[in-house]
Amino acid sequence: MTTFTFAPATRETAKARIALQGPGGSGKTKTALRMAERLADGGAIGVVDTERGSxxxxxxVPGRPDLGGHEFGHMPMAFCSPENMIAAVRAAEEARIxxxxxxxxSHFWAGKGGLLARVEEESKKSTNRGGKFTAWAPVNDLEQDMLDALLNFPGHVIVxxxxxxDYSMEGKTVTKVGVKTVQRDGAEYEFDVVIDMxxxxxxxxxxxxxxLYNASxxxxxxxxxxxxxxxxxxxxxxxxxxxxxxxxxGLTYERALELYGQADARRLLGVDLLHPKTGGPSKLGDVIKEYGQAVKPTAAPAPTAASGGEEYTGPTAHSMADAEASAPAVRRTAPPAAEPDPGPVPVSAPQMRMMHACFSKVGLxxxxxxxxxxxxxxxxxxRPIGSANELTFDEAKTLLDTLTAFGDRETPVxxxxxxxxxxxxxxARLRAEASQADAA
Structure with a gap:
């Protein structure tokens, strides 16, 4: 059974997650490069360019310092699929950007190969019998994978x-009601700072x-x-x-495993640091493994054959991910007891952030x-719920798929x-049938 606990909240240092939005010619690219130069502080800048090399x-310009300009790595991208975005992030990590x-x-939403194009493609497959309504399910999973890759990038991110x-129509009157971002509704919730240009x-x-509140x-x-x-x-x-x-x-082997898992989830295993003992260059993942192995419980002595049909083995761990498997294992003739069911996975934070935007599109x-x-x-x-926090991950996915499908219609509300x-x-019909069955 999964145990949920609260720990004192502590603010951590972080990397920037910035979104610049505006019409063409408003200065988004130039602003992104100027801000990136200060954020990089002499480090490398990489640009995934979907705007035809703009x-x-x-x-x-080599040999022309009088013309100014910015130094950065350039990656042109014409097919803006989620898979290509994930690959670009991986390449940026390997290049130490x-x-x-x-x-x-925006092109990863409405461009060639983007999410809207992928939904259209999925809806036309022979295995799809629900049109765009059911086509969103696999695409939502791809979008989440893409967001996870981008937002977990170990450096700063600017998009x-x-x-x-954006217009609304009341009768025969068309009224301009503001501007609309070319991305999924609620996309701005994924970023720490959103700047309108x-x-x-x-x-x-x-x-x-x-x-930064209301700064201009x-x-x-x-x-x-x-x-x-x-x-x-x-x-x-x-x-x-x-x-x-x-x-x-007081460090325990179990806590070292937890720390390794946390570092892995946050993509910190490859972070460079000075070894706490030697002062030499090292990687965080290697340091965690070293300290974990130092407090790993020693294997119990192997029993004699007379003690019963048990054979103890102790394979060596090559990574903390393998460490649990390296603890003394027992082979028995009887089948091992089934592990307790940890229960359903709860609703995720990105799902919670998307719900409000999706409900807004259907008038709620x-x-x-x-x-x-x-x-x-x-x-x-x-099933009835008292709060969105009670949703499971799968239930939230079903809800978001439904809201998205209706939100994209011409008359969503x-x-x-x-x-x-x-x-x-x-x-109501099912309740009536149940009542009749009980009465019978």
């Missing part, structure tokens, strides 16, 4: 996103850092990035926090609509309401 217009710029993130005018002026519209800067660049760096640096270094635990008294995004959201959710997943009414009718 980023190279800001590159340096300090700041990764994706220009433009640019296009915007377009208009004619070279950047305005912070979303941030987790108080000094003409041609934001190095100075603006300096403010972000200052905020990112206020906290505990996650690598140092792991090292401190390893070197503290207001605060006072909470009861309606819970009612609709209960009908969709087939009306169609979603009709679907909910239909589910209510089905539920």
């Amino acid at each position: 980023a190279k217009k800001y590159a340096i 300090d700041v990764l710029i994706v220009d433009s993130w 640019t996103m296009r915007t377009k005018n 208009i004619e070279g002026t950047g305005t912070v519209t979303k941030t987790r850092y108080e000094p 800067v003409h041609h934001p660049g190095e100075d603006f990035a300096e403010v972000i760096l200052e905020q990112l640096g206020q906290g505990v270094d996650p690598v140092q926090a792991i090292v401190d635990e390893l070197t503290a008294e 995004g207001a605060k006072e609509d909470r009861a309606k959201r819970l009612h609709a959710t209960a009908l969709i997943i087939g 009306a169609d979603f309401d009709e679907m909910v009414w239909g589910l209510e009718d089905d539920a």
Whole structure:
């Protein structure tokens, strides 16, 4: 059974996750490069360029320092599939890129090979019998894999996103209601700082850092990035926090395994550091393995044949991922006891962040609509809940697939309401049938 516990919350140092959004010509690419130079602090900058090589217009010209320009690695990308984005992130990691710029993130939604194109492709497969409604299921999984790869990149990340005018129609009157980002609704929730660019002026519209609230800067660049760096640096270094635990008294083998898992999940195993004992260059993953092996329980002595049909083995661990398998194992003639079921996987944080945006598209995004959201959710997943936190991962996936399918329709609110009414009718019919069966 999975045990859930609370630990004191501690702010950690982090890497920047920045989104620049605006129409063409608003200065997104230039701003991204200027900010990246300060964030990189002399390190390498990489640009995934989906805009037909437009980023190279800001590159340096050999032998012409008077022309200015920025030094960066350039990766052109015409087919903007999730798989290509994941591969690009891996390449950036291997190249030790300090700041990764994706220009433009919008193409991975609405460009060639993007998520919308993938849904269209899935809906036409002979194995798909639900049209775009069911085609979203595998695509949502791909999108999550892509987001995980990008947001877990060990360096800073800056993405640019296009915007377009958004209109509403009331009767025969068309009214401009603002701008709409060319990406999935709620995409901005994945980033720590979102900056709207208009004619070279950047305005912070979303941030987790108080000094940046509602900040507006003409041609934001190095100075603006300096403010972000200052905020990112206020906290505990996650690598140092792991090292401190390893070197503290009372370290257990089980805790070393947990620390290795945490570092692996956060892609910190390959981080360079000085060895706590020798002071020599090392990798965090190697240090954790060394300290874990030092406190690993010694194997019990092998029993004699007369003690019963048990044979003890103790293979050597080559990584912390293998370490549990290297603890003394017992082979018995009787089948091993089944491991307890850890229970369903709970709803994830990215799923929770997407829910509000998806509910907004079907008319249930207001605060006072909470009861309606819970009612609709209960009908969709087939059980009552008191809070979205009670959802399992699979239930949340079903809910998001449904909301996304209706949110992309021409009349999302009306169609979603009709679907909910239909589910209510089905539920009422099933209750009536159950009552009749009980009475009989």
